[in-house]
Amino acid sequence: MTEDGLKAIFFEIRPMLLRMLVARLGNREDAEDTLQDMWLRIDQLAAGPIGQPAGFLYRVAANLATDRRIAVARRGARDTAWLDVQPVAEEIPDAERALIARERLQAVEQAIADMPDRMRTALRMFRFEEQPQRKIAEDLGISVSGVEKLLQRAYRQIHDACEIFAVDDCERRRLSHEGDPKSGQ
Template sequence: MLLRLLVARLGNSDDAEDALQDMWLRIDQLADRPVAQPKAFLYRVAANLATDRRIAGGRRGARDAAWLDSQPDADELPDAERALIASDQLRTVAAAVEAMPERMRIALHRFRIEGRSQRTIAEELGISVSGVEKLLQRAYRQIHDRLEATGVEVASPYRLSDERGTNRAG
């Protein structure tokens, strides 16, 4: 009777048999306690166990679906060629940054990597905000020119978005 109850609640006999095994293991731990109505107690334990399994199964399904939704599609994963090209481009950019004068490199690092404002950078370097903008524009130009020299297509050259969100030509 308990197996039929669990099959009805869980939808298949395999899950019902697993639940019945779990039920007997739980009841075995309670063997030393007296039970007033053993038949009702067994049905209540089986019903509660089936409910717990259905809830856990729903959560597991939602978690798995969320995980699958967050995974990139196969065409979004880089193939070996794209990974090598990206690696070459990164080395080119790193070389361009290393070749920059120290103040330009500092301004670029603090603005793009550390996320500091141009005003803060200007105060640190002892120059005007306009001076920081010019350093950044020259830095972008050097990176652009170095990438272009290696045959990389670079969109929108010499553009710098200032802190007000407007674009300025360099």
């Protein structure tokens, strides 16, 4: 069977191939695309003699339909996985949230800078260097309960420094729910 003969048989059985592909793929557009792919590949398919060209073309169409279904499933899984890891709108900070976060960070940094040296050292070793409290106690020459007390006071100072933001956030939320004060609502 020559390439021209395979193309002639393709045109002869094209309506039946189209029906088969619509049944396998579920829609006419994908079936038409698959037939187009098949037509473009006929040049490469006729490398040697083909004993039953119609059966051969049905098998090629079936294989292309399977490949297309697999590709669609993979694309769907990939797109779903991509969407699953994308942040939702509430997770993306707006300008106000970013400004508040920067202000909170500055407050925490200032609170740490204002701590006595031993307290700041204990906090740094415990939280940032992940040292056990026993090692911190040995390095500072105090008891483990002394380290615990230093850490508690450090946390309290940080909490107190950030507490102003919690009040401001509550006030902002309350005002935004009450409506615009200028409109009299």
